[in-house]
Amino acid sequence: MTDTTATAAPEAAGPTPISSDELQRAGEIVGRVSAAFQAKVVGQSGLRESLLVALLTGGHVLLESVPGLAKTTAAQTLAQAVDASFRRIQCTPDLLPSDITGTQIYDAQSSTFVTQLGPVHSNFVLLDEINRSSAKTQSAMLEAMQERQTSIGGTVYRLPEPFLVLATQNPIEQEGTYQLPEAQLDRFLLKEILDYPSPAEEAEIIRRIESGVYDEAVDSAATGVHLDDVRHLQSLVKRVYIDQSIVNYIVQVIYVTRHPQQYIPGTLADYIQFGASPRASIAFTQAARALAILNGRDYVIPDDVKHVRHAVLRHRLILGYEAAADEVRPETIIDAVFAAVQTP
Template identity: 65%
Template sequence: MGRGPHCEPVPGRLGWSGRFTSTPARGPRVQQTTAMAGIDAPDMARAQQLIGSIVRSFENKVVGQARLRETLVIGLLTGGHVLLESVPGLAKTTAAQAIAESVSAEFRRIQCTPDLLPSDIAGTQIFDAVKGTFVTQLGPVHANIVLLDEINRSSAKTQSAMLEAMQERQTSIGGESYPLPKPFLVLATQNPIEQEGTYRLPEAQMDRFMLKDVLDYPSPAEEADVIRRIDAGVFSAEQRPPAAASLDAVVEVQELVRRVYIDPAIVRYIVGLSYVTRNASQYLEPRLAHVVEFGASPRASIAFSQAARAMALLKGRDHVIPEDVKSLAHRILRHRIILGFDAVVEEISVETVIDAVLASVQTP
């Protein structure tokens, strides 16, 4: 068995049957600051009130989709971008609008097409004939919440322009940098059933999304409720409820998320999950290990840490527990573990591999 950083496998009867167990880190101790700061009772009460208001506002517009609601709220509280995959008609745009309206956020929807240019997203310079100078016109990405509809229909050049916005929180126009507003969140969608005229998202850009959620059809009762709400005019502009929170309040709660305590043992557990994906042959059974071409990058561990803190706050806790990490595993790893062609032939899904990774790492 190989030895990972600060962790060691427990030998098994076969080469792949060992489990990854955490051991205390060796070397100089790193002082924890924000993670140890804690959250006092008044701050926790305000956070719960704001989160509850956002959830109720969201539920007023979107029927069911509890996991989607949870994913979007985690993205809002962490500033982590979200990739949504589903067939058309499952309320992705409605959900994005609902989360934006709940916090008075400026919302922009960009329909991605093959002829979309980077300047159509970031902005461009226009010559003002009256003044005789160029004037910068900012693009639709300069909003608090941006929906990139069918992102895989945009060209590689346009997708690269989004990389700067997503990672650096700024755009470059005419040699000048323009910061994006705070908070800033990108929600991108993909249609898995129609691949004609699409461009595959590069792994570097996929890795910039904190979470990837796969939506399913609503139940018959939920679908009937959607029809009743449409008949009642819930989705009309006249029925729009007031915002549940301000953008300043969202920024304050984002600061509280950073103060949620995460124990070093859970940090090692998170690192262990990412490490196993990169060393699948040592910890997973051969049937699953050989279909894994590339594992998750350290950005996955960072996403686990940030999203688990937000999940804890959603549950009313000021500390992270292992169940927070486990509940996020599919959403954080499904777009970061790259499977080979054999996975398609043998009908092995990435979710099956993630479940095996969870089973191979000892829970603290």
């Protein structure tokens, strides 16, 4: 008699736990990159942390600040510290999608079209004042960010790995700008807001300029960090342990943003038009794991989630015009959302 009993499929194995040696190596890599960053950029610890989190997760950062707060220096320094390619793109209304992704140029000598890859084919790309480019150009860039590839003349070209985009917005001037749609904002892992340096930090900036600190590029040989090390860190982030209770905590927070009237005071709840999408839950998970690595841990704690709450949610909550009229900041509403959810 034939045994027809079905054999249970083996359970999928979880990720391999991170060893103490791997965690120590990750700490050394992060320490060397951070030291190179701090040698060039004065203060801006929030920017440094956001860039490192994005680098470790493969995400992108939207940066809002007035001019002159070291955005270009920060991105270029981080790229040089890990021996990565870097390109800066100044966005203007007449910038075409092909100016970013690339195009085909006719070669008269060979009577053929030659593909010329655009500046987006770099490890680090700084999109300066992205809201000054047209909607069509924004769409082309954000497609490259999401798909990590470009299509030129019917041929697909993969973008290099790692790939990080730092897009900036100037909150002062709005004339001649094209506001990023909410669906495109959602594709940025984090949004960081920079403030002016303190008097002591500004004095240190002047001292470093006079001493020639900014005249020389960061030597990746001095840091000892290369792209293979970055890829190693990215693989470690995926193996960081996150307990199911913390996952439930993240999901509950996002649920509250969608049903605020049931959980937070009515005056604040009325400001929210639409809550965060599932991309916010994914962003919280990824950013919290990266933050654990940056802090020398192989597991996520609730404070990791709380620490990145503003950067993850401030560009994902869609607020009504009443919030702007009453000068209510997104951070105030985000804090109220987190206060309404019990910490595991």
